[in-house]
Amino acid sequence: MIEPIIEIVDNLDPGKVYQELSHPKSGGVCVFVGAVRDSTQGEEVVSLEFESYQRMALKEMRKIALEAAEKWTLNAVVVRHAVGAKEIEEPVVVVGASAAHRDACFQACRYLIDTLKERVPIWKKEYFKNKTVWVSAHP
């Protein structure tokens, strides 16, 4: 059983994730980086803020990473999320999977980000010029 790298941080450095995922048995590494876009449904976003229930978020992130590691026989896995205020273009989440072959690392990486978005208790508040919105809160 591999030990996943799980972190909630104030500032993300996507550049260092490749070193963390490099492994002599891995032919493929797939990384997804989520960043702050300058607009949502055509409306200009000024900035974002992320808040987490940290203890639970780390637990859920670890569960998701271990599920992926087992399902796709990963050699390394990273799930790292940023919290606090974020500006346009700043990275907010980095997930990555390292596996013998590319099919496995692509599928695992997709699973990591999709499942993180469904389950991990982290909340995003979007600041527009005249309002703020907790994303996904209302139907």
Place this chain on the structure above:
Amino acid sequence: MIEPIIEIVDNLDPGKVYQELSHPKSGGVCVFVGAVRDSTQGEEVVSLEFESYQRMALKEMRKIALEAAEKWTLNAVVVRHAVGAKEIEEPVVVVGASAAHRDACFQACRYLIDTLKERVPIWKKEYFKNKTVWVSAHP
């Protein structure tokens, strides 16, 4: 039309690709890094060597990048391959796509590496203890 980043290099630095793909209109960046595995079908690999028909390889890489950029409305795209002698765990190829949403960047990234492997005139020679093999040369 965006201008893709296309390169054939002696040494790859996967860590810098995120900066190249960062864009204010991108909510998602997906990167694939291919590296040298320590074995192929159970046999221990000592090292690898990559050779390219450089002029044509750059042309094909650019075509593939532009196809992906158009199909998935990418904000940035990188296709970079290494040539020369490579040791175990060294990165040999980095492809990445930057798009508004994650579906697009995942699909584009997968297309980039799959199509590169089909079409780009680059050849890999595997060195085992007692033989060398040009990969895929024979059925």
Place this chain on the structure above:
Amino acid sequence: MEVLLFGIAKDIVGKTLYELDDVTDNPKSVLELKQYMVAQFPEFGKLSSLAIAVNSEYAADDVSLKQGDEIAIIPPVSGG
């Protein structure tokens, strides 16, 4: 009983920790706590979803609440 509040739940209640009176309020299960919170703060009824975590794990409606449990309201998540 104390309930941790995050995201829009914190805005609805106006603080990060909500205290229930164990004698008068007394929700015995996750379902009862949800019903209590919606009754006190109707805005909770308008959310896309409402989950409760007990000891930092998602808890189904029939889970009992015990003295000393860490309880949190989990409004719709939006990480990533």
Place this chain on the structure above:
Amino acid sequence: MEVLLFGIAKDIVGKTLYELDDVTDNPKSVLELKQYMVAQFPEFGKLSSLAIAVNSEYAADDVSLKQGDEIAIIPPVSGG
């Protein structure tokens, strides 16, 4: 006519550039060049595939070869 050789093609022929005599060999199309190379070096017939590039683009069998074209043998690729 000169033909560029890469990967296993280079190993089969034993050099990186193969020169054909335009008068005696004289392949006029991609197909004729392939047939000529397989006849000269039967190992080419054993490869998974054999492609020809003309002016650094993949060329179909019916493409004509002209004086001054950059011609290359493309054995099965294996990048990535």
